[in-house]
Amino acid sequence: MPIVVKNLTYKYMRRTPFEQEALSDVCLEIADGEFVGIIGRTGSGKSTLVQHFNGLLKPDEGSVTIDGLSATGSGLKELRRKVGVVFQFPEYQLFEETVYKDIAYGISKLGLDGAELDRRVRKAAGAVGISGAMLQKSPFELSGGQKRRAAIAGIFVMEPKFLVMDEPGSGLDPAGREEIFAYVSKLHRDFGVSVILVSHNMEDVARYAERVIVMSDGRIAMDGAPRSVFRRIDELEGMGLRPPDVLYFIRALKSLLPGIDDGILTVGQAAAELEKWLAPALARVPARAPMASAVTAQALARASVASAAVVAPASAPASEAPASAQASASAQASAKGGAGAG
Amino acid sequence: MNQNISLGQYFPGNSLVHRIDPRTKIIVSLSYMAVVLAAGSPLEFALLAAFAACAVAASGVPASMVLRSVKPIIPLIVFAGAINVFFAKGRPIFRLWVIAPTYEGCALALMMSARISLILIGGSAMMIFTTTPILLTDGVERLLKPLKRLRVPVHELAMMMTIALRFIPTLMEEADKIIKAQASRGADFNEGKLLDRARSFIPIIIPLFVSAFRRADELANAMEARCYRGDEGRTRMRELRMTRLDAMAFAAFGLCAALFALLKLGRAWWGA
Numbered sequence: 001m002p003i004v005v006k007n008l009t010y011k012y013m014r015r016t017p018f019e020q021e022a023l024s025d026v027c028l029e030i031a032d033g034e035f036v037g038i039i040g041r042t043g044s045g046k047s048t049l050v051q052h053f054n055g056l057l058k059p060d061e062g063s064v065t066i067d068g069l070s071a072t073g074s075g076l077k078e079l080r081r082k083v084g085v086v087f088q089f090p091e092y093q094l095f096e097e098t099v100y101k102d103i104a105y106g107i108s109k110l111g112l113d114g115a116e117l118d119r120r121v122r123k124a125a126g127a128v129g130i131s132g133a134m135l136q137k138s139p140f141e142l143s144g145g146q147k148r149r150a151a152i153a154g155i156f157v158m159e160p161k162f163l164v165m166d167e168p169g170s171g172l173d174p175a176g177r178e179e180i181f182a183y184v185s186k187l188h189r190d191f192g193v194s195v196i197l198v199s200h201n202m203e204d205v206a207r208y209a210e211r212v213i214v215m216s217d218g219r220i221a222m223d224g225a226p227r228s229v230f231r232r233i234d235e236l237e238g239m240g241l242r243p244p245d246v247l248y249f250i251r252a253l254k255s256l257l258p259g260i261d262d263g264i265l266t267v268g269q270a271a272a273e274l275e276k277w278l279a280p281a282l283a284r285v286p287a288r289a290p291m292a293s294a295v296t297a298q299a300l301a302r303a304s305v306a307s308a309a310v311v312a313p314a315s316a317p318a319s320e321a322p323a324s325a326q327a328s329a330s331a332q333a334s335a336k337g338g339a340g341a342g
Numbered sequence: 343m344n345q346n347i348s349l350g351q352y353f354p355g356n357s358l359v360h361r362i363d364p365r366t367k368i369i370v371s372l373s374y375m376a377v378v379l380a381a382g383s384p385l386e387f388a389l390l391a392a393f394a395a396c397a398v399a400a401s402g403v404p405a406s407m408v409l410r411s412v413k414p415i416i417p418l419i420v421f422a423g424a425i426n427v428f429f430a431k432g433r434p435i436f437r438l439w440v441i442a443p444t445y446e447g448c449a450l451a452l453m454m455s456a457r458i459s460l461i462l463i464g465g466s467a468m469m470i471f472t473t474t475p476i477l478l479t480d481g482v483e484r485l486l487k488p489l490k491r492l493r494v495p496v497h498e499l500a501m502m503m504t505i506a507l508r509f510i511p512t513l514m515e516e517a518d519k520i521i522k523a524q525a526s527r528g529a530d531f532n533e534g535k536l537l538d539r540a541r542s543f544i545p546i547i548i549p550l551f552v553s554a555f556r557r558a559d560e561l562a563n564a565m566e567a568r569c570y571r572g573d574e575g576r577t578r579m580r581e582l583r584m585t586r587l588d589a590m591a592f593a594a595f596g597l598c599a600a601l602f603a604l605l606k607l608g609r610a611w612w613g614a
């Protein structure tokens with residue numbers, strides 16, 4: 001059963017001069033196994049919303065149910081077991097003598113011990129890239145990024161059915177981010193875990209989420225597939241958000257190549273699309289040996305150079321490019337594009 | 343919740359009372375308390391209550407909020423009042439075995455309740471509601487400055503107070519976050535035996551202390567980076583300055599005190 005939020009209103013510091021409505025009349029349903037991205041500028045109510053999912057905050061008005069459970073009395077414990085929440089800056093929750101013990105804290109509370117506990121701790125630690133030796137260190141000896149990983153492992157280890165992550169990537173190095181998102185995607189894909197990713201990094205959301213919810217001033221402003229949400233660039237900008245740069249790139253290209261697919265969300269997709277369009281021109285641009293770390297970017301760069309080559313002479317109309325594509329050149333290009341997008 | 347505590351009971355506003363210099367408020371409040379302690383007749387209490395009521399009205403703080411500040415000590419008032427009612431010597435109202443409330447006891451109890459309430463409302467609530475804690479410590483520092491001659495580290499003490507006040511909300515917020523994070527991991531703070539409960543706070547206390555020390559370090563660095571070296575040659579961004587408003591406040595209180603003295607004298611004259 002899904003997460004159902006009905007007419008949720010929440011005020012901080014109720015009945016004081018500082019009262020502030022952080023959520024107003026939010027209605028929302030998140031189905032099992034969805035990967036939802038929640039975006040919105042700081043202070044738009046994202047964190048407040050997700051804290052209702054495991055009963056850390058109780059609705060002032062309206063209701064929140066998860067799998068039919070609401071955050072009252074005996075339901076609360078089960079709720080917290082089902083819904084794992086990774087907070088913003090989770091590294092400040094570490095307290096045990098060793099990283100191992102800290103990761104194990106949650107499940108030892110559930111009464112797990114022995115081999116099963118050990119297996120789960122090591123699995124969670126592995127997922128975030130914490131190696132064997134590091135497990136026996138004090139969490140306070142770790143670097144910032146390592147602390148963050150350890151704290152995230154402390155939630156992974158609970159194996160929740162709903163995984164809520166509040167800005168998990170902010171302040172992490174790109175590699176660490178990649179690693180963690182890869183694992184989350186795997187949980188989502190292979191085990192049907194519902195993931196709710198709160199982020200103001202549009203790239204991450206565009207890449208992983210199947211559905212995007214945009215919050216603004218405590219309300220849901222947009223809710224839909226990433227393709228349709230991110231296309232509304234001007235509205236998003238009005239709400240203090242900036243869609244991924246690729247969208248601007250594609251929008252700019254659209255005047256040159258009117259037929260281009262403007263539902264593109266990631267650099268990889270853009271590269272593939274461009275290669276398709278510019279296959280004939282690409283065939284004329286010499287391919288250099290791809291650098292392992294920047295395959296996609298290189299593909300995009302090549303495509304851009306090619307597009308310049310097509311557009312600059314302004315001889316043939318750009319939109320005719322694919323039609324005149326040679327079969328062999330096209331096949332060669334799309335093979336490269338595929339490698340690039342992966 | 344956090345901000346509430348951060349500012350103590352401070353009620354934001356820009357009323358006459360808010361704008362009075364904190365030193366004036368401290369002096370007037372303390373004097374007012376002394377006068378309240380000296381009061382002994384209904385008329386005197388009425389006069390002092392009227393003064394407090396004027397102050398509340400001028401401050402723009404809702405009366406209900408001011409009255410609420412008496413709430414925590416109501417049990418004390420009731421308890422002490424009951425003792426007075428039943429144990430004070432005097433004419434009994436009625437007699438039931440050894441229980442004999444007296445008229446004098448009732449009067450005493452009423453007077454005591456009035457005294458405590460006035461001290462709380464006029465003496466402290468007004469000052470606390472209308473002055474930010476930071477301004478208050480500023481005021482205290484200035485008032486205690488003469489003690490520096492006696493080698494009392496007035497500035498350092500005031501600085502510590504200010505920093506502590508400044509960091510209460512920050513640490514509250516931090517505690518709130520940590521509690522939520524640990525609760526999400528299955529921590530349970532009110533279950534099990536006493537020892538278990540005490541132990542369940544470890545996951546909160548440790549991160550909180552770690553972060554407090556980290557913050558202290560950072561703050562010390564920041565202060566040194568800005569050349570903080572104590573009171574010596576230090577100027578203020580917010581100079582405390584007495585204005586006509588303060589003269590008015592002193593005058594109003596002086597008037598009240600004079601009336602009070604007259605009442606007291608009158609009572610002594612006509613003989614009580």
Ligand SMILES: Nc1ncnc2c1ncn2[C@@H]1O[C@H](COP(=O)(O)OP(=O)(O)O)[C@@H](O)[C@H]1O
Binds near residue numbers: 013022042043046345
């Ligand atoms: N503990 C709190 N006390 C008071 N106000 C808060 C608290 N947490 C958040 N708020 C306020 O609620 C609003 C929503 O905050 P939040 O949900 O944290 O936004 P986001 O996560 O989108 O940045 C903000 O205006 C913020 O100032």
Ligand SMILES: [Mg+2]
Binds near residue numbers: 046048088
């Ligand atoms: Mg937030």
